[in-house]
Amino acid sequence: MTVQPDQLANLTLSLLSSIALLAVISLGLAVLFGMMGVINLAHGEFLMLGAFFTLTGVRHGLNLWVAMVLAALAVGAIGVVVERLLIQHLYGRMPATMLATWGLSLILVQVVVLIYGPASNGIPTPLGSIRIGDYSVSEYSLVLVGAAVLLLGLTYLVLTRTRYGTMARAAVMLPDMAAAVGVDVRRTNMLTFGFGSALAGAGGALLAPITAVVPSMGQTYVGRAFMTVVVGGPGVVAGTASAAGLLGGVNSLVSNLTTSVLGTAALLVVAIVILRFLPTGISGYWERKR
Amino acid sequence: MRYPHARIGLGTVAAASALLLTAACGANSATDAGSDSKGPIPVGSILDATGPLNVIGKPNIDATNLAIKDINSHGGVLGRQLKLISYDAQSDNAKYTQYANKLTLENKVSVVMGGITSASREAIRPIVDRSKTLYFYNNLYEGGVCDKNVFNTGPVPSQQLAPLIPYATKNFGKKIYIVAADYNFGHISADWAKKYAKQAGATVVGTDFIPLESSDFGAVINNLQAAKPDVVVSLLVGGNHTAFYRQFASTGLNKSMKIVSTTFGDGSEHIVLAPKESTGVTVAFPYFQELKTPENTAFVSTWHAKYGQDYPYVPNSAVTVWNGWHLWAAAVEKAGSLDRDKVIAALESGLSIDSPSGKVTMNPGSHHVTQNVSIAEANDKHGFKVLTTNADVPPAYENSVCDLRKNPTTNKQFTP
Structure with a gap:
């Protein structure tokens, strides 16, 4: 079988959009889990809330892109509330955090079912499709790739180039020392949790037009998000980008060349092999080498 | 990590022993099934009110409650009211096993209805068979279950795919691509689709199976673009798979290929999707809310009176559930008894x-039931436009392989 140029272009785009998808669903968790060490089992529901807020915004006449930004901010605000009420009492107690966030995920799903019902009208994929030879590609998948790059870039800038970013990392790494030099650790952690939640909300908002927005949708993504963050390791941006690139790339490539089932299997095999040889994830390995 | 495991182990053992105890206690009195008292008749239902399957479970539960209310308001059965005992299986097959045991052994119901996926049906079936409690499975499935104790009201491939594939071949073209959910329903249904395609003179140019938890259809979309079929047969199931129709439309494939499906609509796909994404998807079901018959007009207005005018859509599965309850009630009246064997005879x-x-x-x-089957296409108002109705379509395959009057001890699922 010879590969035609249009087929190759199409395959590349499909690869990039798989990677982008994995990156946007994982980035928020990378902040909460990879950086802050909070095992947020409600991450899938944060994505779901992002999608539902986008839906609500569009239904109330907002422009889709505006609704997406507002949805991300709204999930960020919910993140702050959750941190104040729940998480701040549980830092450093992993099993307690897991139980609390798992309970939170059940509550969030059921609250959304009660408000919206198990199935409600969604929003169609915006924009059209472009033709590449014999193939056509949804323009929105290019938007997704752009959004992933943008969110990764934004996260990088916020965490490394701002005063808040430095304080946030200090508050997580050495809370006592940070407090001793005058960082308000409580407040900083609250903001970081809100920032991670907003990123999750943005991920969900970006998912809204390509998937079925239903209350149970979080369950589909939470497993893959955790896998990406664990494989990526503690580095938020480098970890997410490298793990999403590797896992999404392998998944998409194998799925396209064989079947979707083998694609999923290949993703799992790669994740297991990486964690066997790089137990701290890809970015953890880089840090040790430096 | 050892200690928590040990604790989980103990918990499981405790639960298992409790279950065994319940089973042992129940076994002594399992036969009296509340048959000669004058009080309400206990009947059972297990469906998913929560978890991902609630998309299908919610309308099924609403239909169950409405059917019980309807039967009771018409005087109940044998002059007694029905008392519904229902459990939420939470989209978890283990819960189906647990609640089926509870309904048969503890609540001693006269009939069990429920189960949505084929896996949940197979979880319930051995338990109701053992306790000799009548069981109705009321959802569409891959067909072939042959069991004296089990009655099915949902449509099977010989009622859905058999008319749909020739229709698609005649109207849309002879190159067919099958996209199916990756579990027994999808695999067996795909075999049926291939068989009917061959009979209709069509060629199957590709088949893809998609895991239930997958919602990224990039690879399938690429395969479709390479294979260029005229018709895509969708045997996809559940919320995650609804993304397929969305990604299909966003790539513009809906302009060059037609989707036909035996599942689209039962999972509220046409509600979740935007009209421009679902318009034109062609399906075959016994029931559509749009059917213009006096019975249906009355039914839909009763439904709206109970659940509100803004109820999104009364799906096919809601009516097959309704049919299950009414068939059972009619049989009990005819038998004049709640005795299982007499009700089966009726x-x-x-x-x-x-x-x-x-x-x-x-x-x-x-x-299995003989029923009308209509072919319809999704319209631009989150509903369907009924195109043709075939009256009295028999479950041809089940009728040809399964005769429980001649061979009452048959207990298996026939597959093509």
């Missing part, structure tokens, strides 16, 4: 009811 007497989907007749040998 159900095997060619019993039929007038339902919102038209006349529904239980086939004595196969325990």
Whole structure:
């Protein structure tokens, strides 16, 4: 079988959009889990809330892109509330955090079912499709790739180039020392949790037009998000980008060349092999080498 | 990490022993099934009110409650009211096993209805068979279950795919691509689709199976673009798979290929999707809310009176559930008894009811129903436009392989 140029272009785009998808669903968790060490089992529901807020915004006449930004901010605000009420009492107690966030995920799903019902009208994929030879590609998948790059870039800038970013990392790494030099650790952690939640909300908002927005949708993504963050390791941006690139790339490539089932299997095999040889994830390995 | 495991182990052992105890206690009195008292008759239902399957479970539960209310308001059965005992299986097959045990052994119900996926049906079936409690499975499935104790009201491939594939071949083209859910329903249904495609003179140019938890259809979309079929047969199931129709439309494939499906609509796909994404998807079901019959007009207005005018859509599965309850009630009246064997004999007497989907007749040998099947396409108002209705479509395959009057001890699922 010879590969035609249009087929190759199409395959590349499909690869990039798989990677982008994995990156946007994982980035928020990378902040909460990879950086802050909070095992947020409600991450899938944060994505779901992002999608539902986008839906609500569009239904109330907002422009889709505006609704997406507002949805991300709204999930960020919910993140702050959750941190104040729940998480701040549980830092450093992993099993307690897991139980609390798992309970939170059940509550969030059921609250959304009660408000919206198990199935409600969604929003169609915006924009059209472009033709590449014999193939056509949804323009929105290019938007997704752009959004992933943008969110990764934004996260990088916020965490490394701002005063808040430095304080946030200090508050997580050495809370006592940070407090001793005058960082308000409580407040900083609250903001970081809100920032991670907003990123999750943005991920969900970006998912809204390509998937079925239903209350149970979080369950589909939470497993893959955790896998990406664990494989990526503690580095938020480098970890997410490298793990999403590797896992999404392998998944998409194998799925396209064989079947979707083998694609999923290949993703799992790669994740297991990486964690066997790089137990701290890809970015953890880089840090040790430096 | 050892200690928590040990604790989980102990918990499981405790739960298992509790279950064994319940089973042992129940076994002594399992036969009296509340048959000669004058109080309400306990009947059971297990469906998913929560978890991902609630998309299908919610309308099924609403239909169950409405059917019980309807039967009771018409005087109940044998002059007694029905008392519904229902459990939420939470989209978890283990819960189906647990609640089926509870309904049969503790609540001693006269009939169990429920189960959505084929896996949940297979979780319930051995338990109701063991306790000799009548069981109705009321959802569409891959067909072939042959069990004296089990009655099915949902459509099977010989009622959905058999008319749909020739229709698609005639109207849309002869190159077919099958996209199916990756579990027994999808695999067996895909085999049926291939068989009917061959009979209709069509060629199957590709088949893809998609895991239930997958919602990224990039690879399938690429395969479709390479294979260029005229018709895509969708046997996809559940919320995650709804993304397929969305990604299909966003790539512009809906302009060059037609989707036909036996599942689209039962999972509220046409509600979740935007009209421009779902318009034109062609399906075959016994029931559509749009059917213009006096029975259906009355049914839909009763439904809206109970659940509100803004109820998104009354799906096919809601009516097959309704039919299950009414067939059972009619059989009990005819038998004049709650005794399982007498009710089975009544159900095997060619019993039929007038339902919102038209006349529904239980086939004595196969325990599947003969019913009307309509072909319809999704319209631009989150509903369907009914194109043609075939009256009295029999479950041909089940009737040909399964005769429970001749061979009452058969207990298996026939596959093509």
